[in-house]
Amino acid sequence: MKWSFFMPLLAASMLCAPAMAQDAKVGRAKASAQCAVCHGQNGVAQMPTAANLAGQQELYLVKALEDFRSGKRENEMMTVVAKGLSDADIANLAAWFASIPVTVQPLP
Numbered sequence: 001m002k003w004s005f006f007m008p009l010l011a012a013s014m015l016c017a018p019a020m021a022q023d024a025k026v027g028r029a030k031a032s033a034q035c036a037v038c039h040g041q042n043g044v045a046q047m048p049t050a051a052n053l054a055g056q057q058e059l060y061l062v063k064a065l066e067d068f069r070s071g072k073r074e075n076e077m078m079t080v081v082a083k084g085l086s087d088a089d090i091a092n093l094a095a096w097f098a099s100i101p102v103t104v105q106p107l108p
Contacts, residue, residue, distance in 0.1 A: 022058075022091035022092050022094065022095035023091075023092050023095060024092070024095040024096045024098075024099045025096075026092045026096075027089075027091075027092030027093045027094070027095050027096030027097070028096045030089055030092060030093055030096075031043075031093055031096050031097065034081060035053075035081075035093070038050035038077065039051065039052070039053050039097075040052075040054075042054055042100060043055070043056075043097050043100045053097040053100075054097060054100035054101075054102050055097075055098070055100055055101065055102030056097055056098060057098065058094045058095060058097075058098035059094075061090075061093065061094035061097055061098060062090055062091065062094045065082050065085060065090045065093065065094065066090060068081075068082035069082040069083055069085055069090070
């Protein structure tokens with residue numbers, strides 16, 4: 001087969017891969033210090049206005065945090081918190097929250 005067939009697939013797979021190595025353990029420690037008050041120790045929100053983050057898609061979390069940090073997405077609390085996050089912090093936090101297992105039960 002020709003390489004031209006595989007190049008779009010290779011490019012797409014690279015776009016879907018996280019940009020940097022992440023460490024869920026480091027993310028857990030950071031989340032414990034900064035995120036737990038609103039989002040809970042286990043990623044289940046403690047406040048009705050905060051999102052549940054447990055089991056959320058890693059790429060979504062990275063994008064959301066980057067958008068809060070840049071001001072593209074606004075929230076009174078998250079805009080302030082995200083401004084102090086480095087790229088590594090964002091990757092680690094996303095890895096932590098994405099790694100938390102979530103179970104869903106069907107309604108009776």
